[in-house]
Every structure is written in C-alpha cells, then in structure tokens.
Amino acid sequence: MHKTVTLDMAESILEANRGLALQNRALFKGHGVRAFDFLGAVGSGKTMLIERLQELLEARGQRVGAIAGDVAGDDDHRRFLAAGIASENLNTGKDCHLDAHMVGHALERMDLDLVDVVFIENVGNLVCPADFPLGAEKRVVVISTTEGDDTVRKHPLIFRDADVCVLNKADLAEPVGVDMDVIERDFRTINNHAPFIRTCARTGEGVDRLLEALLD
Amino acid sequence: MHKTVTLDMAESILEANRGLALQNRALFKGHGVRAFDFLGAVGSGKTMLIERLQELLEARGQRVGAIAGDVAGDDDHRRFLAAGIASENLNTGKDCHLDAHMVGHALERMDLDLVDVVFIENVGNLVCPADFPLGAEKRVVVISTTEGDDTVRKHPLIFRDADVCVLNKADLAEPVGVDMDVIERDFRTINNHAPFIRTCARTGEGVDRLLEALLD
Numbered sequence: 001m002h003k004t005v006t007l008d009m010a011e012s013i014l015e016a017n018r019g020l021a022l023q024n025r026a027l028f029k030g031h032g033v034r035a036f037d038f039l040g041a042v043g044s045g046k047t048m049l050i051e052r053l054q055e056l057l058e059a060r061g062q063r064v065g066a067i068a069g070d071v072a073g074d075d076d077h078r079r080f081l082a083a084g085i086a087s088e089n090l091n092t093g094k095d096c097h098l099d100a101h102m103v104g105h106a107l108e109r110m111d112l113d114l115v116d117v118v119f120i121e122n123v124g125n126l127v128c129p130a131d132f133p134l135g136a137e138k139r140v141v142v143i144s145t146t147e148g149d150d151t152v153r154k155h156p157l158i159f160r161d162a163d164v165c166v167l168n169k170a171d172l173a174e175p176v177g178v179d180m181d182v183i184e185r186d187f188r189t190i191n192n193h194a195p196f197i198r199t200c201a202r203t204g205e206g207v208d209r210l211l212e213a214l215l216d
Numbered sequence: 217m218h219k220t221v222t223l224d225m226a227e228s229i230l231e232a233n234r235g236l237a238l239q240n241r242a243l244f245k246g247h248g249v250r251a252f253d254f255l256g257a258v259g260s261g262k263t264m265l266i267e268r269l270q271e272l273l274e275a276r277g278q279r280v281g282a283i284a285g286d287v288a289g290d291d292d293h294r295r296f297l298a299a300g301i302a303s304e305n306l307n308t309g310k311d312c313h314l315d316a317h318m319v320g321h322a323l324e325r326m327d328l329d330l331v332d333v334v335f336i337e338n339v340g341n342l343v344c345p346a347d348f349p350l351g352a353e354k355r356v357v358v359i360s361t362t363e364g365d366d367t368v369r370k371h372p373l374i375f376r377d378a379d380v381c382v383l384n385k386a387d388l389a390e391p392v393g394v395d396m397d398v399i400e401r402d403f404r405t406i407n408n409h410a411p412f413i414r415t416c417a418r419t420g421e422g423v424d425r426l427l428e429a430l431l432d
Binding site: 009041042043070071072073075076094095096123124125126127128131144146147148150151153154155156157169172175176 | 225257258259286287288289291292310311312339340341342343344347360362363364366367369370371372373385388391392
C-alpha cells in the first residue's frame with residue numbers, strides 16, 4: 001500500500017518537475033540565453049570547469065551566469081562571483097538534487113538580459129539528479145579520473161542520458177593508475193551520441209573542445 | 217497538499233527503516249558479529265579501505281563479510297570476493313542509498329556464524345544515505361583529498377552523525393593542492409566526538425589506526 005502511494009506521488013513530482021523544466025527552458029529561450037546543466041560527484045571538478053569556460057567565453061565577449069547548487073554552504077557561489085560570473089546560490093538543505101522549481105526561483109533573481117550563457121551546477125551526486133531535468137539545453141556529466149575506472153558501470157542511467165560526458169583530471173590518471181580508455185569504452189557501450197571529452201580543468205587542457213561541444 | 221502527504225510518507229518510510237535497522241542490529245549482536253557502515257562519495261576509496269581492513273583482520277584470525285552496495289554492477293562485489301571476503305552484492309537500481317530492508321535480505325543470504333566482522337559499503341553518495349541507518353554499530357564516512365577541501369562544509373549532516381571520519385588518499389593531497397588541516401578543522405566544528413583518521417588505502421598507511429577506532 002505504502003509503496004503504491006509513494007510511487008504515484010513520486011511520479012506526480014517528476015511530472016510537475018518536467019513541466020517546470022519546460023518553463024525554465026522557454027524563459028532561457030525568450031532571453032536568448034544558452035543554458036547547460038553540470039552533473040557529477042563531489043570533487044569531479046564541475047566548478048573549476050565552469051571557471052575555465054567563463055574565461056573562454058569572456059574572451060569572446062560572452063557574459064556568463066551560474067547557479068551554484070549544493071546541499072549547504074556557498075563555496076562554489078563565492079568562487080563564481082570571484083571569477084566575474086553572475087552567480088545565484090542554491091542550497092537544497094537535505095535534498096540530493098536541484099529541481100526545476102528551485103532553479104526557476106533562482107532565475108527570477110538573475111537578470112537574464114545581462115547574460116548570454118548560464119551554467120547550472122547541480123549537487124554533487126551521480127544518482128538523484130538524473131531524474132530531474134532543469135530546463136537546460138544540454139546535460140553535461142563530469143567524471144574525475146580519481147574516482148577509479150568503474151564510475152560509468154556503477155551509474156548507467158545518468159550516463160545514458162548525458163548530452164556531453166567529460167573525463168576530468170586527466171593529468172591524475174597515471175598517478176592513480178586509471179586507464180581512461182576503459183572509462184571511454186564503458187561510456188560508449190551505453191551512450192553512442194554524446195561527445196566524450198578528456199579535460200584537465202587545472203591547466204585548461206581540453207576545455208576549448210568542451211566549449212565547442214556545448215555550443216555545437 | 218502534495219507536499220504534506222509526501223512529508224508524511226517520507227516520515228513513515230524513515231520510521232519503518234529505523235525499525236528494520238534495529239532488527240539488523242539485533243541479528244548482528246545475536247551472532248556476535250561487529251558491523252560497520254561505510255559511506256562516502258564515488259571514488260573516495262571505501263572498497264580499498266575495506267580490502268586493507270580485511271588483510272589486518274585476517275592476520276588476527278578474524279573472518280570478514282561485506283555487503284557491496286551500488287546502483288548497478290558488481291565491481292566492488294567481485295573485488296571483495298577476490299580478497300577472500302564473504303560478499304553479498306546489493307544493487308539499488310535507481311535508489312541513491314541502501315536501506316535496512318535491503319540489507320536485512322542480504323543478511324539472510326550470509327551465514328553470520330562464519331564471519332566476525334561485516335562491512336556494509338553504501339552507495340557512493342554523501343546525501344541520501346545519511347537518513348537511513350542500516351543496523352551497523354558505527355558509521356564511517358570516507359572523504360578523499362581529491363574531492364577538494366570543501367566536502368565537509370557542503371555536507372554537514374552526514375559528517376555531524378559520523379562515528380568515524382576517514383580522510384583517504386592522503387598521498388594525493390599535495391599533488392591536488394588540498395590542505396588536510398582545513399578539512400579536519402571543518403570536521404571538528406560540527407563533530408567533536410568522532411575520531412578523524414588520515415589514510416592512504418593504496419599503501420595501507422593509517423589503516424591500522426582506522427581498525428583500532430572501529431574496534432574500540
């Protein structure tokens with residue numbers, strides 16, 4: 001009994017989220033803003049990748065906004081502000097993912113006429129965010145080599161639906177004994193449409209190719 | 217309306233879980249088994265720490281069992297078996313955490329008279345598992361230096377309730393530019409009762425102190 005009710009409730013929450021995600025998408029489109037959702041475990045390097053993308057976009061005269069999603073704190077938000085990004089902080093409190101409703105409220109506080117690209121950095125988590133589209137045009141899933149070579153095999157759903165996959169901290173693959181080819185091969189067995197891009201956010205290596213994949 | 221119903225439902229699920237966790241705890245106690253729940257993000261090193269603990273326990277004549285919890289796959293389960301650990305694999309499918317019900321079923325398949333210590337490796341996630349005790353006597357939360365120095369600040373709840381905190385991959389702190397003292401200081405501001413232990417599972421450094429903290 002409980003199970004059935006819970007599943008119905010979950011489905012209605014997911015359906016409501018999908019509706020709100022479409023509203024967010026329309027809002028972005030209405031303002032000519034391109035939006036990208038960044039997902040990945042804690043420490044995969046999402047924040048630093050966005051900082052590097054901001055540098056490349058700024059050099060092209062593009063203005064960048066971001067939503068910094070975390071359970072608690074404002075570490076990423078402060079980093080974005082320091083990088084000259086128009087940032088909004090979103091704390092989920094106990095929730096394990098952003099939802100389109102929260103993002104919609106953050107967008108009310110952001111002047112979308114003053115930005116060209118918005119990055120939405122999700123809570124560091126490879127499970128729950130998969131079910132909650134936020135209205136971005138592409139979902140970017142970030143892995144770090146330091147997670148080992150089994151992250152894709154352990155989380156097939158989120159990688160199956162990725163529009164872009166980033167394997168970050170490429171410079172640490174050798175020190176931690178991880179074969180990047182294994183990760184790419186695993187990814188290709190479940191997703192044959194999304195670009196797979198190796199990066200090192202610290203040095204900026206590969207970030208230009210990531211930007212091209214996003215804007216493509 | 218939906219929100220109220222959902223919260224009630226969530227509370228009844230959490231309450232049912234607490235009851236089942238107490239049953240698991242009684243089961244462990246009845247068989248003289250000591251059980252420890254390992255939590256941490258994907259790639260924090262939970263599996264390798266358990267492999268190292270198994271080596272130390274085996275040398276003391278102790279027999280080790282494990283429950284390998286993951287969304288999908290059997291990578292960790294196969295590693296445990298290869299290490300001589302009596303392992304049961306638990307796939308959550310879409311769920312972001314183990315619960316006491318699933319663990320109870322895994323324990324039905326494990327001969328608790330043939331093991332002295334059981335490690336329960338939770339799904340790699342620093343949010344959702346916090347709310348679901350499984351019946352273990354201690355909860356061990358593992359961080360990796362490669363996650364950066366802000367993991368504790370971003371996830372206060374799970375660290376507040378930790379019985380032991382492990383900062384793993386200590387050897388990589390310098391290469392990734394992370395100050396381990398910052399992480400320990402953040403941890404101490406929200407938890408002043410749990411041991412904080414720096415380890416390098418790859419070399420085994422610190423794992424003896426972790427074992428003492430567990431068995432203490």
